[in-house]
Amino acid sequence: MREDEKGSEGVVLTCPYCYRSTFKQTSDLRRHIRIHTGEKPFNCHHCSYSAVRREHLNDHLWRRHKIVAKKRSQTVVNLSL
Numbered sequence: 001m002r003e004d005e006k007g008s009e010g011v012v013l014t015c016p017y018c019y020r021s022t023f024k025q026t027s028d029l030r031r032h033i034r035i036h037t038g039e040k041p042f043n044c045h046h047c048s049y050s051a052v053r054r055e056h057l058n059d060h061l062w063r064r065h066k067i068v069a070k071k072r073s074q075t076v077v078n079l080s081l
Ligand SMILES: [Zn+2]
Pocket: 015, 016, 017, 018, 019, 020, 021, 032, 033, 036
């Protein structure tokens, strides 16, 4: 049987839109909800591309425009559940 549905300690937040993703922090849930609400705060200044996360925009800048974005100190959250 599947074991990936067993509960973890603490409060688990569930996305109210897709009910699939679970998050341990409210900030992570809010960031995920942007996918459903369409809020993409990171806009490309060179085309109409917009991204939810800065990493996605940086990746786009490099792949599409060959621009290396300035890297600020950012925390990479690995949501490997
Ligand atoms: Zn969701």
